[in-house]
Amino acid sequence: MSSAEDEQFREFVASRSAALLRVAFLLTGDHGHAEDLLQTALMKTSRRWDHLVDRDACYAYVRRVMVNTQTSWLRRRRVIENYVDVLPETTEQVDDASDAHAPVMLALGQLPPGMRAIVVLRFYEDLGEAETARVLGCSIGTVKSQTSRGLARMRVHLTEATPSSAARREEP
Amino acid sequence: MDVDYLRAALRDGAELARRPEPDLYDRVLARRRRSVRRRRAALAAGLSTLLVGIAIPVGLTTLVGGGESRPDGVASPPAIPYADIYGVPARGSLAGDAAFVEAIRRLPWTDQATQPGTLPGESSLPDAPLETRSVVFAGDVTGGRWALVVGQNTAQPTGPAADPDLTDLGSLSDIALAWFVGPPGASPDQMALVTVPHGIPADQPTSLYDQFSGALVVVAAPGDRIEISPRPEVEADATVNRTYADTNSTDGTAVLAVDPNPYSAGGLPAVKYRITREGIPVAQQNPDSYGGANPEPPPAIALDYLRPPNYLLPDHLGGNQEQQLAEQIVTLYGLPADQISFQVHYVGPLPGPTAARVQLAVVTAVLPSGAVFTDAFWLQETLLSDGTPTGANGASCAEELAPAGLPPAQRIIAMRCEVATGNQTGPAPESTLVVIAPEGAPDRSLMVEADGGRTTILTGAAGGVSLTPFPEGAEVVTVETGDGTVIEEVPIIGP
Numbered sequence: 001m002s003s004a005e006d007e008q009f010r011e012f013v014a015s016r017s018a019a020l021l022r023v024a025f026l027l028t029g030d031h032g033h034a035e036d037l038l039q040t041a042l043m044k045t046s047r048r049w050d051h052l053v054d055r056d057a058c059y060a061y062v063r064r065v066m067v068n069t070q071t072s073w074l075r076r077r078r079v080i081e082n083y084v085d086v087l088p089e090t091t092e093q094v095d096d097a098s099d100a101h102a103p104v105m106l107a108l109g110q111l112p113p114g115m116r117a118i119v120v121l122r123f124y125e126d127l128g129e130a131e132t133a134r135v136l137g138c139s140i141g142t143v144k145s146q147t148s149r150g151l152a153r154m155r156v157h158l159t160e161a162t163p164s165s166a167a168r169r170e171e172p
Numbered sequence: 173m174d175v176d177y178l179r180a181a182l183r184d185g186a187e188l189a190r191r192p193e194p195d196l197y198d199r200v201l202a203r204r205r206r207s208v209r210r211r212r213a214a215l216a217a218g219l220s221t222l223l224v225g226i227a228i229p230v231g232l233t234t235l236v237g238g239g240e241s242r243p244d245g246v247a248s249p250p251a252i253p254y255a256d257i258y259g260v261p262a263r264g265s266l267a268g269d270a271a272f273v274e275a276i277r278r279l280p281w282t283d284q285a286t287q288p289g290t291l292p293g294e295s296s297l298p299d300a301p302l303e304t305r306s307v308v309f310a311g312d313v314t315g316g317r318w319a320l321v322v323g324q325n326t327a328q329p330t331g332p333a334a335d336p337d338l339t340d341l342g343s344l345s346d347i348a349l350a351w352f353v354g355p356p357g358a359s360p361d362q363m364a365l366v367t368v369p370h371g372i373p374a375d376q377p378t379s380l381y382d383q384f385s386g387a388l389v390v391v392a393a394p395g396d397r398i399e400i401s402p403r404p405e406v407e408a409d410a411t412v413n414r415t416y417a418d419t420n421s422t423d424g425t426a427v428l429a430v431d432p433n434p435y436s437a438g439g440l441p442a443v444k445y446r447i448t449r450e451g452i453p454v455a456q457q458n459p460d461s462y463g464g465a466n467p468e469p470p471p472a473i474a475l476d477y478l479r480p481p482n483y484l485l486p487d488h489l490g491g492n493q494e495q496q497l498a499e500q501i502v503t504l505y506g507l508p509a510d511q512i513s514f515q516v517h518y519v520g521p522l523p524g525p526t527a528a529r530v531q532l533a534v535v536t537a538v539l540p541s542g543a544v545f546t547d548a549f550w551l552q553e554t555l556l557s558d559g560t561p562t563g564a565n566g567a568s569c570a571e572e573l574a575p576a577g578l579p580p581a582q583r584i585i586a587m588r589c590e591v592a593t594g595n596q597t598g599p600a601p602e603s604t605l606v607v608i609a610p611e612g613a614p615d616r617s618l619m620v621e622a623d624g625g626r627t628t629i630l631t632g633a634a635g636g637v638s639l640t641p642f643p644e645g646a647e648v649v650t651v652e653t654g655d656g657t658v659i660e661e662v663p664i665i666g667p
Binding site: 009010013014017018021022023024025026030031032033034035036038039040042043046047101102103104105108119120123124126129130139140141142144145148149151154 | 175177178179180181182183184185186187188189190191192193196197199200201203204297342343367368370372378457460565567590592600601
């Protein structure tokens, strides 16, 4: 990179990394992984910086690199989360659940990385299905089905996490 | 949970992210320099590595010039001739069975698994009126009977949601499709809806794939050329290629049986298809898959343990992770497990940032060409504040595809493993240099040079596994003789 391009890249990192890190956090659910994912994406972007014509599209470019890097883990399950069948009842859980967003974040964390990426792109980044498919390099049908199944899984998780549902009796 | 609530919760959740490090820019550049040095070290060592786990983004329309990562077909592709894929008579081995086709046409498009959601703002799913439906494909495939039905798309978005720049082009189309699957010889009432009905442009091909049977159906336009690449091919020098074979389809459908993959490892299948129309590329992609866990789980993959495993985590939390790694490698390369030889170099503890136990597994796979894929993965138990385990999470340490050469049991493996905690206020990630060495000459030393000076990793003839705090700046592990002569440089792989 030339010194001017280097300065532009520095300004881009300074101005957009906070927003990108928030996306990375939603994609990974982990602060350490999010920072690593962002660093990786920025490193790759720096290699291509002098080839990027539309500097306004750089945010989308880095986001795409992050999603592709993260979902390459999906393809090989590079990041996994296994849970015990029944969570122990503790005050810590109650405290967590007191935050309005916490149950949704927990439900999001139950999704496989690719499905999670689709939910994040569709409902946090507000991308359309076509753009989400382009970012992920998959078919629109896959975006549709993964969105539907992801939301269904989250609903199930949220329903199970709701105390009133636990007391609900099965219909005779 | 409605969409507005979900969006608000995601916004709030995203605010939990830390602020970027003030020196993020410097860290990125330092990491880039390390990456360059590592590649040079690898080349110097004669190990031109290919990091297969790092995805190159495709469709980067903001790129100019012919950069090495420029994807195929990006540069001003010629216009694809229009062809009506779904407006032609039924195709497939059962297309001539009028009663069967008519019964399939009448099957409902909704079931419990694909009921539209109740979220306000969530798009409903198409349910084509019967009088608009037609059967595009009906036929016997390996392990079953499949059918594709199209009809009027009743779920086209309206108003602002119909902006073609913002929404799914398929949802704006006039037609929608649904796949039905049944067992071999299934009667129509045994055919079940297996995909979420969705709109599709009339000239866009579709496909369905079942990894457990290997059945694959691709539906394109009559006259389209359909080619299949069952898997990526890894050469002895670790280059990766794909070969596409013509299916010789004449009616625009291909009914194929590729090698099944019995392992439920998830991820995209190894198979890809490519469609060209009048010589112009139309599509090149993985097929859409359906299905869940294999109803008949396969036997465990044979693994050669070079050292006794030391399991820290139970199986239900992924403790037997070396088996999962092997299954994922089988899925990645689309090969029968018996065509790959697996070696387990290490299953045991890895230092972590908290008291939670961390287990590392390092596996190599010798592919048929002799190229060696190295895969390392850590798992960390997650704990409540009182120490109660709630599960485990994990991530990849390193992936590397290296050229054929020494058997893996005789190779030195060096990698950086960084274990992070998801706790916002938790400690910094723990970074460890993992070196796995076979037996060697009595006077050898394994050394690493870093910003803080030289460190001895291992000396003497005995092999072993070394876990040391990662010396920042380290790029390679050198193997030296008693007089200090460097006889080998082993690149440190990993993030």
